[in-house]
Amino acid sequence: MELKVIAQDSPAPTGGCTSGACGSSTDAMAHLPDHVRKKVHNHPCYSEEAHHHYARMHVAVAPACNIQCHYCNRKYDCANESRPGVVSELLTPEQASKKVLAVASAIPQMTVLGVAGPGDPLANPQRTFETFRRIVDKAPDIKLCLSTNGLALPEHIDEIVALNVDHVTITINCVDPKIGAQIYPWVFWNHKRVMGAKGAKILIKQQQRGLEMLVERGILVKVNSVMIPGVNDRHLEEVSKIVKTKGAFLHNVMPLIAEAEHGTFYGVMGQRGPTKQELSDLQDACAGDMNMMRHCRQCRADAVGLLGEDRGQEFTMEKIEAMEVDYSAAMERRARVHEGIEAHRKTMAQAVQPTKEMLAPIGTPPARIAVTTKGSGVVNEHFGHAKEFLIYEASPEGVRFIGARKIANAYCVGPDVCPSGDDKGTVLDAILAALFDCSAVVSAKVGIEPWSRLEAAGVTPSGTYAMDDIETAVRGMYGELIEQGWAAKDLSVQAAG
Amino acid sequence: MALSIIESCVNCYACEPLCPSDAISMGERHFRIDAKACTECDGDYADPQCASICPIEGAILDASGQAINPPGSLTGIPPHRLDAVEAEIRAR
Numbered sequence: 081m082e083l084k085v086i087a088q089d090s091p092a093p094t095g096g097c098t099s100g101a102c103g104s105s106t107d108a109m110a111h112l113p114d115h116v117r118k119k120v121h122n123h124p125c126y127s128e129e130a131h132h133h134y135a136r137m138h139v140a141v142a143p144a145c146n147i148q149c150h151y152c153n154r155k156y157d158c159a160n161e162s163r164p165g166v167v168s169e170l171l172t173p174e175q176a177s178k179k180v181l182a183v184a185s186a187i188p189q190m191t192v193l194g195v196a197g198p199g200d201p202l203a204n205p206q207r208t209f210e211t212f213r214r215i216v217d218k219a220p221d222i223k224l225c226l227s228t229n230g231l232a233l234p235e236h237i238d239e240i241v242a243l244n245v246d247h248v249t250i251t252i253n254c255v256d257p258k259i260g261a262q263i264y265p266w267v268f269w270n271h272k273r274v275m276g277a278k279g280a281k282i283l284i285k286q287q288q289r290g291l292e293m294l295v296e297r298g299i300l301v302k303v304n305s306v307m308i309p310g311v312n313d314r315h316l317e318e319v320s321k322i323v324k325t326k327g328a329f330l331h332n333v334m335p336l337i338a339e340a341e342h343g344t345f346y347g348v349m350g351q352r353g354p355t356k357q358e359l360s361d362l363q364d365a366c367a368g369d370m371n372m373m374r375h376c377r378q379c380r381a382d383a384v385g386l387l388g389e390d391r392g393q394e395f396t397m398e399k400i401e402a403m404e405v406d407y408s409a410a411m412e413r414r415a416r417v418h419e420g421i422e423a424h425r426k427t428m429a430q431a432v433q434p435t436k437e438m439l440a441p442i443g444t445p446p447a448r449i450a451v452t453t454k455g456s457g458v459v460n461e462h463f464g465h466a467k468e469f470l471i472y473e474a475s476p477e478g479v480r481f482i483g484a485r486k487i488a489n490a491y492c493v494g495p496d497v498c499p500s501g502d503d504k505g506t507v508l509d510a511i512l513a514a515l516f517d518c519s520a521v522v523s524a525k526v527g528i529e530p531w532s533r534l535e536a537a538g539v540t541p542s543g544t545y546a547m548d549d550i551e552t553a554v555r556g557m558y559g560e561l562i563e564q565g566w567a568a569k570d571l572s573v574q575a576a577g
Numbered sequence: 578m579a580l581s582i583i584e585s586c587v588n589c590y591a592c593e594p595l596c597p598s599d600a601i602s603m604g605e606r607h608f609r610i611d612a613k614a615c616t617e618c619d620g621d622y623a624d625p626q627c628a629s630i631c632p633i634e635g636a637i638l639d640a641s642g643q644a645i646n647p648p649g650s651l652t653g654i655p656p657h658r659l660d661a662v663e664a665e666i667r668a669r
C-alpha cells in the first residue's frame with residue numbers, strides 16, 4: 081500500500097492550521113539526501129507502510145540516567161520511551177543478546193533492535209555497546225538503534241559510527257534554557273549535579289552538537305519532543321524548524337502523560353497533558369515544516385512485536401534460557417521471509433496505483449475513517465479484538481494517515497468472550513471517545529451490538545472490506561459515505577481528554 | 578568518613594561506575610557502599626559522586642546519617658504537596 085502523498089499548493093500556515101487544511105507535504109523529505117529518503121522509505125519504524133510488515137524490539141540493558149525530567153519518576157522506566165509506570169526486567173548484555181537471537185528466530189519480521197532504557201543508553205555506555213557488539217557479531221541482519229537525551233552523545237559518536245548504528249533518536253524538548261529549567265530540574269555533568277537553567281543550557285548544547293555530529297557522519301536522526309501545554313507547546317514549532325535545518329529526518333511530537341499516581345513532578349503538581357486536538361494541531365503545524373511521524377506507538381523499553389502488539393511475555397528470561405537457537409539457520413529462514421514480504425509489498429503497491437483523479441468533487445468535506453489491522457497493510461482485525469485503531473483521513477485529494485489510537489481494553493476479552501451488561505457500555509464508551517472525529521470504522525468483522533451503538537454515535541461500521549488493503553478500503557468507505565450523504569464531522573472541534 | 582546507601586535505592590546502577598574508590602557494589606537487595614573503602618571522594622572530586630548522580634531523594638546518607646538529597650531537592654516537588662497528593666490517592 082503506497083499512500084499517495086497530498087501536495088500542498090500553498091505554504092503551510094505557521095499557526096495551528098486545521099487538520100483538514102494541511103496534509104503532509106510532498107516535500108516533507110525534500111531536504112534530505114536520496115540515500116536517507118530511501119532508507120526511511122523502507123524503515124519499519126519510520127515508514128508508515130513498512131511498519132505494517134516489519135517489527136522492532138527493545139532490550140532493557142541501560143538502567144542509569146544522567147538527567148532528571150519532570151515527566152519521569154526514576155522508580156520506573158524512562159518516560160520518553162515507555163508508557164508511565166512501567167518497570168522493565170533489566171538484562172545483562174549477554175542475556176539481552178540471547179533474547180534478541182531467540183526473538184529474531186521466532187519472529188522473522190523483527191529487523192530492528194533498540195536500546196532505549198530503562199534509563200539513558202549513553203549513561204550506560206559499556207552495557208549498551210557491549211549488547212550492540214554481540215548482535216553485530218552474531219546477527220548482522222539486524223539493524224541497531226538507540227534513543228538518548230543527548231547529554232553524552234558527542235563523546236560517543238565514534239563508537240556509534242563504528243558499530244554501524246542505523247539511527248539515533250534524541251529527545252529534544254526545547255532550545256531555550258529558560259524553558260528547559262521548567263522541564264529538567266538537573267543534569268549530571270562534569271562530575272557535578274548542575275541544577276536549573278544552567279543544567280538545561282548544557283543539555284541543550286550537547287543535544288544540538290550531537291545532532292550535528294550524527295548528521296555529519298551520515299547517521300539517521302529522529303527527534304522526539306514531549307508536548308507540555310503552557311511550558312513548551314508554543315516553542316516546539318521553533319524546535320521543529322531548527323532540528324530540520326540541522327538535518328533530522330523526522331520530528332515526532334508526543335503528548336505529555338501526567339497523572340498524580342505516577343509520582344512525577346508534573347503529575348503531582350497537576351500539570352495537564354494536551355488534548356487530542358491540541359496535539360493534532362501542533363503536529364499539523366510542525367508537519368508544514370517537516371515530516372511528522374504519526375504512527376509512533378510509544379513502545380515500552382522492553383517491547384517485542386509488530387505494530388502495537390507486545391509479545392514480551394513469550395520471551396521472559398526464564399523461557400529464553402531454555403531455548404536452543406541456531407542463528408545461522410534462522411538467518412536463512414529470515415531472509416526467505418523478508419523476500420516474501422518484499423514481493424507482497426510490491427504487489428500491494430501495484431494494486432493501488434496512485435491516481436491523479438480526485439476521490440470526490442472538490443469541496444466535498446474530508447472524513448476520518450478508523451481501520452483495524454493486525455499488520456500486512458490489510459483490514460484483517462475484528463472490531464472486537466482491536467486494541468488500536470489506525471485513523472485515516474480521506475478527502476477529494478486522496479488518503480492520508482492521521483495516527484494510531486490505542487484503547488486500554490479491546491471490546492472482547494478473548495476470542496469468544498465479548499462483554500455483557502455494564503462492562504459492554506464502558507468499553508464501548510472508551511472506543512467511541514477514541515473515534516470522536518471518525519465517520520466510519522472499517523474492520524474485518526463488526527458484531528451486532530457494537531454495530532448499532534456505533535451507528536447511533538454517527539460512526540458507520542463496515543465489514544465489507546475484510547482483507548482489502550487499507551487504502552482501497554478507506555477510499556471505498558469514503559465513497560460510501562458520500563453516497564449516503566453522511567453528516568460530515570467538524571474536524572476542528574475540541575476533543576475532551 | 579563514609580557515605581551509605583539505604584533501602585530506598587532503586588538499583589539504577591548510576592553511582593557504581595563513578596566511584597573513584599570502587600566502594601560501591603550491588604548488595605542483596607540494593608547497592609551498598611563499603612564504609613572502609615569510601616573516601617567521600619576526597620582528593621578526587623569536589624562533590625561525592627554517588628550522591629551527585631543518585632536520582633532518589635534520601636537514598637544516600639552522609640557520615641552522620643543525614644540524607645544528602647533531602648525530600649524535594651531533586652524532583653522539585655514540595656514535600657507537603659507530595660504528602661497531600663499521596664493522602665488523596667490513598668483516600669480514593
Ligand code: SF4
Nearest residue numbers: 596615617618625627
Ligand atoms: S562518596 Fe565517593 S568514594 Fe564514597 S561511595 Fe560515593 S562515590 Fe564512592
Ligand code: SF4
Nearest residue numbers: 586587589590592631
Ligand atoms: S544512584 Fe542511587 S538509586 Fe541508583 S543505584 Fe546508586 S544509590 Fe541506588
